[in-house]
Amino acid sequence: MAHLQDQLDDITAQTRNLVQPERLAIGERSIEELFATGIEDRILPTGAQAPSFALPDFSGKIVRSADLLALGPLVVNFFRGRWCPYCVTELEAWRALYPGLRERGAMVIGISPQTQRQSDFTAAQHAIPFPLLTDLGCAVANKFGLVWTVPEYLQRYYRGILLNIPFVNGDESWKLPLPATYVISPDGKVVYAEAHADFRVRPEPEDVLRSLPAFARSE
Numbered sequence: 001m002a003h004l005q006d007q008l009d010d011i012t013a014q015t016r017n018l019v020q021p022e023r024l025a026i027g028e029r030s031i032e033e034l035f036a037t038g039i040e041d042r043i044l045p046t047g048a049q050a051p052s053f054a055l056p057d058f059s060g061k062i063v064r065s066a067d068l069l070a071l072g073p074l075v076v077n078f079f080r081g082r083w084c085p086y087c088v089t090e091l092e093a094w095r096a097l098y099p100g101l102r103e104r105g106a107m108v109i110g111i112s113p114q115t116q117r118q119s120d121f122t123a124a125q126h127a128i129p130f131p132l133l134t135d136l137g138c139a140v141a142n143k144f145g146l147v148w149t150v151p152e153y154l155q156r157y158y159r160g161i162l163l164n165i166p167f168v169n170g171d172e173s174w175k176l177p178l179p180a181t182y183v184i185s186p187d188g189k190v191v192y193a194e195a196h197a198d199f200r201v202r203p204e205p206e207d208v209l210r211s212l213p214a215f216a217r218s219e
Contacts, residue, residue, distance in 0.1 A: 039145070055133035075094070109132070191211045
């Protein structure tokens with residue numbers, strides 16, 4: 001299986017071949033500005049107590065973090081939405097590792113601000129076997145220190161390419177989470193935390209899994 005970052009770099013290369021430089025510059029500007037805010041330094045860190053949460057899956061069933069942690073360690077993948085090719089590629093990487101993850105007594109979930117209907121589409125289109133939860137208004141992502149608001153110039157660009165984030169997310173806030181991966185131990189402690197202002201960069205799932213062995217247990 002190819003490394004996740006190699007797959008993401010391929011998406012970036014294809015984008016640079018297809019999109020005009022002046023359009024690419026808009027996205028680069030937003031990444032640089034977001035990085036300059038220092039948001040990466042303010043995410044919930046390793047060693048912190050993870051906030052508990054209860055969020056609906058695409059069927060409307062409420063999934064509680066406490067219930068999942070009662071079964072074992074939990075990998076939490078915060079993603080932007082099904083419209084982001086980097087995000088769905090990352091979800092597919094976790095899909096490939098899901099059986100082995102379950103064998104080790106761990107679980108993975110995806111959390112995004114997109115509506116339950118959009119999560120339903122995501123699960124069906126990409127055959128995602130684990131829960132995809134809707135975090136309306138990025139309320140839970142905010143507790144992890146991950147939330148930012150899309151600037152107006154980027155909003156205009158997204159509208160110009162027919163990317164209607166308010167429709168996808170079901171609100172007008174234009175809030176998004178940094179793509180982030182957390183591992184939470186059964187006692188609720190964060191044992192792995194990584195997030196990037198540059199949405200094109202994601203941790204390798206295999207690296208994330210190295211934080212699991214001390215906590216994993218058989219079912």
